[in-house]
Amino acid sequence: MFGYRDCVVEPASGAEAGAEPAGGAEAAEMQIEGGGEAGGLAGAHLEGACAEEAAGAGAQTPQLAANLPAALRPKVRVRMDLAYDGTFFRGWAAQPGLRTVQGELTEALSTILRVPVQLTVAGRTDAGVHASHQVVHFDVDDEAWQALSGRNGVDPAQALRRRAQALLKRAANPKTTSRPELGLVALGESAGNGADIVVGAVSQVGGDFDARFSALRRTYRYRVADGVARHDPRLRSSVLWTDQELDLEAMNRSLQPLLGEHEFLSYCKPRQGASTIRSLLAAAWSRPESGVDAGLAVFEVSADAFCHHMVRSLVGATLTVGQGRNSEEWPAELLARRSRELAAPLAPAHGLTLEAITYPEPRRWAEQAQAARVLRTSAADD
Template sequence: MSTDLPTSTDASLTPRVRLDLAYDGTRFHGWAAQPGTLTVQGMLEDALETLVGQRLSVTVAGRTDAGVHARHQVVHVDLPRSAWERLVRTPAADAGPERDGEQDRCTALVRRLNALLALAAAQWFRERGLACPKGVTDVLIHRAGVVSTDFDARFAATGRAYAYRVVPGGHRDPLRRHDVVWVDAALDVPLMAEAGRALLGEHDFLSYCRPREGATTSRTLTRLDVEEDPQGIITFRVEADAFCHSMVRSLVGALLEVGRGRRAPEWPAELLAAASRESAAPVAPPHGLTLERVDYPQAQEWAARVSQARRRRDEPCCGEAE
């Protein structure tokens, strides 16, 4: 993923800030904020509220379910100008007029948010009588950058990449228990890979989705690879323009049935063709799933991409990313 974030130089605008972050989803009830429930969005918005003094809402590239992790997630948030300027009262001497302290403020924002997230994590564990190493948090901001208002973390995205990890038989590592699913069976990797190739392309994935009212289940699946590493971990790498709810876990669930020998390799394609919730694919457990990457076009293409994605959402067949 690129480390260069295009910036906005219009100081008259309320700064729109892109945050690139990662999280361990083990103790969270998913991404989306819910009253009285620990969620990634809620924890992040709590930290922002403490920092800027008012409640702000973040927009995410793709919501994740309870127990699902993210190695690379993206959000944007519009910060009040006064709060933004307070992050660094005196820009660095070498900032120059073109920077006007912008990079210094981004650095300060990342540092302060991570400190607040670490304090919140420590408090959560302490309240339950559990130890938490100092400074450690399961939500971590990697970087921040000011972007134009053309950028939308959700609608400007052109693709998402997920990895789902399982280990068959007795190859179990307790240190990976939170992000690798243990399967009590041998798995046929070539057979699962063969079955996955038949699902590539643009299709109605109704049999692999939990549809939302008025939302399309049509998606373009660009990658579904199955590979095994020397440690015996089998990884399903899944990429698409967007995903509907539970789509990745359902794809993996179907392929696992093939890998176990319970279903023929043609079965996942037959499910796809049926496009029916009556014969829906089984859903694999959440903790094996990690959002690995979110893709965006060049800055000059953001507005067009957002417009295209919003039109699709507003059509009768519209939908949301997973």
Template structure:
């Protein structure tokens, strides 16, 4: 059976999503907990592999499980298997969190069976990230660990004007950390900033993002907002298609994966096939 899980996490104390020997990662914690509960090895496929320090409010992953193992999850209770799995996983991950009693930094919100052609990564239509910035002291809240503090005001209108030419399908090599054999062409569906109270919230949405793309987009546009670069600079960087010394990568801790969008279940397989094509 193929099972989808929806989850959220605070990335502060994780070394990113992907399993790394000797380091605490989201994938490592969840796979260990799943293997313990299901009594079989489990490997997760995720919608977006977040970097160290990056948070998620709406992450998605999937895994395979034996039918009998899934059916056995409720034991003698009247719960559905998915509800039983959620409760057991959260009880285990809470024990691994570095915090006060009752705290956990990774939470599984739902678990349920999906068609065999669902792929958390390739069936996704889009991913949406937010980036939070407080550009004056009244917005600096020591209780929050997902906001970038800046000591000078940003020109949000200038940032939005500079972002507009980046929308659409482009080669984002100037904004990505390229991987051998992988395309850096992406379709950027939304990119902009709004003030919400004392915090500026940047939003970036695309069919997919390459490594470091969102943080580089945010870092580049922050330079425009603080007046260090012209409004035409981001478009110039896009046209250059060069990962050089001009790259500005914003800190990870203010970035959150907010949501992953999927088509109707009947389109899971077709979308997964389309997403695997090489673009470039």
């Protein structure tokens, strides 16, 4: 638990004020996910009278704490792990008048906690992209957090998970279902049957945890049913279909020059002021012989972070190689051009799933967040 107020605030090492998406779809697309007032100042150093008042706030009774200015009330940081079927969402980022994952989740949490909630997300997904493991964090007054326990004294985290899932299920598009065949309920019990957002876990974490900047890597998978794979109509909203057999060996050879740190401008839709330099940690196509992906052509890729459209551009470029429409050298030649004039083709969104977010051990959360901010102060994750 931590506290702060609106006075002299000096960000701690690895902490910075987050940016809040402004109005309009285009503006929301351009903005960076941030923690807002609470998320951006979590872990900040307070000096002088601020430090004394913040220290005293934690010792106040609940009645006195409730009378303090919002910025001075003791806070808790909450981590939430979730999954979603992106079919009926216009992406992660909240946009006026459109159904988005952030919009649905924010509304549910604000209703339960009875206070505004601002979310920071590990990776922003495009319209139609799914997630089997997404991570967000938000800050909330300790009083509102403890109130979740109710008279029975249940764990606030479990109470929030159950209530949030109930609201999300109620708000779900009636055409959607949970997708257990893709692991979309793998993070927890199947409490979200019929919902297209499933809350897998909720936990209270230290103020130095940042869902976005503390992450070491993001891992995505893209699934294709090609000419030798079974075309299962139940998976049509999460698997790309093509009648031609793909040459996976050629596709993997074409990926080798792209591994490591590069300027990926040819594979990204740049945002104003954002870096397109990324470290591609692993990338490979395979055809699993067993499991839910048996027979499919599956692309798995990991990076420290992805710039906008980067994963789908990597898929699109290598698909042209696997179909014989471009040479194995073409993806590397495209990378070297560092130009949007001949950008990589963009694969359809529905075949893509955010599979995992990897974090360091808790004692390294702040260190990792600080390092990530230095590299990508204004970049936005895909």
